[in-house]
Amino acid sequence: MIEIQHLHHRYPDGTLALKGIDLTISDGEFLLICGPNGSGKTTLIRLITGLYKPTSGSIHVNGFNTLHHSKEVCGLMGMVFQDPDSQIVGETVREDIAFGPENLGLPLKEISNRVDWALRVMGLEPLSEKPCYLLSGGEKRRLTIAGVLAMRPQVILFDEPFSFLDYSGIQEVLRHMIQLHREGHTLIVTTHDVEKVAPHVDRIAILHNGELKLIGPPEDLLIRLPQFGIRPPCYTLLGGKKISWLE
C-alpha cells in the first residue's frame, strides 16, 4: 500500500509543484493520474519512487518512508519513463534487460533466468541480440517495460506510456498493462491522454495546479474532466458505454 500525506514539493527555483496531496493507493490497484501539462503528474510519481525528496509531508510504501528507506522503496518500484531513449543503457536488448538485475548484485544464473523470462513476457525473444538503437518506438517501449519487470517490482509506474507510439504500439502496451494488473501488480499511470487507458483502470485521480482535485472510479469522474482542462474519452462525450482501444 502507498500512503501519501500532506505532500508538498517545491523545486529549487521556487516553483511549488505539489500543494498538499493526500492519497492512498491499494495493493493491486490500477490508478490513472491525469491532469493538464504542468499539473504535477511527473513530480508526483518521481516522489513516489523516491527519486525526489518531499519538501514536506510524507510517502510510505509498504510502511517504508521514502525519505528514510529509499533502498527498500526502490526495490518495490519500477518506473517506465516517458522517453525510452533516456532509460535504455545496454547495447543489445539482452544486455539492457540484464542491467537492472546486475545492479541488484544477483547471481549470474538468476540474472540470466530473469532476462529470459522478461524477454518471453514482453515478446522480445526474437530481438534479444539486436542493438537497441535499431528498435522501433513500440519495441523500445516494450524493452523498457521488460527491463523494469526483470527487477520484479510490486509497483510499476508509467509516465505518459503512449507517447511516440502508433495505434498498434499503444494496443501492445495496453495489453501488457492489463496483464500486469491481472497478475497483481499495482499500476500507476500518468497521462493527459485519458481515453486510451480509462476503460481499464480502477480509479482516476485528477491533478490540477499541483492539487489533487478529485479521485474516484472512471464512471463518476470522466464527465468532469473538461472543467480541469482535460479531454474526456469520445465515448463519454457521446454519452455511450466505455470503449477500449483494444476493441
Ligand code: ADP
Ligand atoms: P506534468 O507532469 O503534469 O506536466 P510536472 O510535474 O512536470 O507536471 O511539473 C509541475 C510544475 O513543476 C510545473 O509548473 C513545472 O514547470 C514545474 N517543474 C517541473 N520540473 C521542474 C524543475 N526541475 N525545476 C523547476 N520547476 C519544475
